[in-house]
């Protein structure tokens with residue numbers, strides 16, 4: 020993965036010094052609350068319900084063992100011994116002290132990490148597919164480009180104070196796993212008819228209050244122009260995006276207001292001036308960065324391994340785990356492994372310091388010392404030998420990291436919600452936990468099959484509820500917490516937004532409601548059909564009928 | 580003491596800021612909150628305000644863009660004497676200036692007013708003035724200008740900063756040097772770091 024040179028290191032060190040002085044000025048009351056806010060946000064510091072929340076950048080989800088050990092130590096020393104992996108592939112600490120944050124950043128800088136631009140109205144962390152570089156369906160490994168974009172976006176002077184946050188995702192696979200259509204700019208890398216690397220550019224996607232999937236603004240962009248083209252897009256947005264209403268300030272609103280044709284006309288006009296300017300990427304620079312992402316020194320291995328086959332035959336639990344957590348790899352004899360941060364009954368995405376150390380050790384021993392964070396809030400060991408899978412599983416299982424639920428109903432994506440977040444309408448973590456307990460029977464869970472269940476505590480949609488096969492949204496009714504349920508959302512190439520099924524439910528009703536949705540699916544499904552396919556085929560009406568038929572009558576009973 | 584920084588030094592300000600006469604502006608609200616930002620291109624200035632703007636008879640004057648566009652002929656002789664600068668706010672349409680005046684270098688000073696710190700339009704405006712419209716005299720930021728914007732302002736083509744009156748310009752000077760080798764090319768140094776320095780020497784171990 021990318022390693023800092025002196026230039027990168029100096030920049031993060033200077034950032035620590037700058038931020039330390041900003042915190043000093045704030046504590047000395049030389050900076051008001053309002054003045055400090057944009058500064059701390061650009062450093063990932065939120066002020067939340069109980070304490071500040073610090074979001075640490077994990078660029079495109081890549082971590083080294085050394086970095087994860089450091090994160091674990093920081094969580095122990097400055098927090099309560101755990102961290103939360105987010106859907107932006109970052110790590111959040113929920114309980115740091117404001118006064119400690121400069122020291123935390125200084126410690127992060129020693130392992131080439133930072134919290135730059137992890138929140139605030141600026142270009143955020145670049146995200147990508149968690150199987151980047153190892154996926155068999157990958158056409159182009161976009162990590163070198165993601166790193167080039169990361170550097171370009173870091174302290175970009177023109178785009179330091181945008182109307183709203185700005186998120187860029189890159190992907191280079193046939194099956195999009197980076198949800199490029201959900202980003203302000205999504206870049207899909209492919210090989211054009213001349214076999215050159217080109218980019219299909221999407222613009223104006225985003226969830227939040229007004230969920231919109233992105234639109235293609237350019238079918239073909241040569242990779243050299245990625246930065247100048249982004250400059251053109253973001254300049255039009257910076258100048259014309261709304262700043263008078265935070266809920267209408269994302270680029271998606273501008274694109275809708277102008278229409279994609281007019282928007283792209285303005286971008287093209289701007290780009291005429293910027294094209295071929297010095298920020299045009301050179302072969303040499305891309306090559307310099309790309310050497311950090313060269314393939315590992317893989318062993319030559321047969322496609323099968325007898326010790327693995329034997330373990331599968333003798334352990335049903337191991338067998339079940341491999342079905343969910345082990346993914347194909349482009350190199351023979353290797354696999355990618357997902358370590359579940361979704362054990363039933365725990366906050367999705369949370370990892371204790373001890374677990375982080377264990378994962379860091381596993382990565383060091385079995386996966387070239389690297390790992391990834393997925394936007395589904397799990398951890399990935401991307402390069403494990405078939406013959407090592409059993410050992411990885413045993414150790415992961417001993418530390419609660421091997422729940423065989425990846426891609427299943429209990430692999431819930433969930434925002435921090437009302438337990439931590441001051442914007443929340445409702446809690447989300449207890450709902451996730453209650454649903455996980457409801458479906459704690461593994462055989463049943465596997466029978467239900469692939470299902471994405473996403474929960475957000477408010478319309479800001481941090482938990483991506485709009486693209487969940489089942490989406491749950493916390494709403495506020497007369498000051499109490501309710502949950503609105505939608506079905507039929509999907510991420511990926513055939514992305515769609517979910518439809519609300521009807522009136523909201525109380526927290527206690529929620530596990531039962533999900534149960535009812537599953538009952539309809541199990542009754543209606545045809546062979547090989549996943550939940551989402553059934554919803555798409557039969558529509559929401561049968562689900563709605565079953566869910567409300569029973570809950571309404573129960574409610575009536577309760578009211579007598 | 581002056582709170583004006585120009586070319587990395589605190590200097591006295593010999594320009595008189597010409598302002599439009601105040602009118603009672605309706606407070607715009609959204610969901611009970613006061614709207615803080617004006618939209619780009621929003622027309623917030625009346626013909627009457629422009630007509631009633633008092634322009635001092637002597638000295639160097641910094642004139643609002645709208646007044647300049649409407650009363651350009653009055654100012655011709657003073658422009659020749661290098662006594663006229665132009666200021667505009669971030670929501671005003673920048674293009675109206677080069678459209679009316681193809682050679683912006685007849686002005687010794689252009690100033691951009693930023694009402695709120697968080698308004699990053701000022702950076703694009705600075706960039707366009709320098710790179711698109713070829714302005715190469717003094718470019719000043721004023722209004723809610725605090726030290727933590729300076730590095731970005733400098734990189735966006737500004738070389739003069741009127742620090743908000745309640746803050747120290749002396750302290751603000753330090754923030755011009757926050758970072759020694761920024762990554763990307765910008766107005767002050769068009770070369771991104773990989774063209775500026777030979778990064779390929781720092782090979783992977």
Ligand code: HEM
Nearest residue numbers: 105106107201225226227228269434435440442479480481
């Ligand atoms: C705990 C404090 C948090 C606060 C105050 C917060 C705030 C917000 C707000 C205000 C939005 C809506 C922005 C908009 O639509 O314009 C948003 C969206 C989002 N946040 Fe958070 N968030 C928090 C935590 C998280 C966490 C933990 C995650 C990851 C699990 C996350 C990931 C996202 C994502 C993915 C979106 C939607 C992006 C989009 O609309 O395209 N946030 N957040």
Ligand code: SF4
Nearest residue numbers: 434440443476477481
């Ligand atoms: S969705 Fe709402 S409740 Fe959940 S973290 Fe985001 S802002 Fe907070």
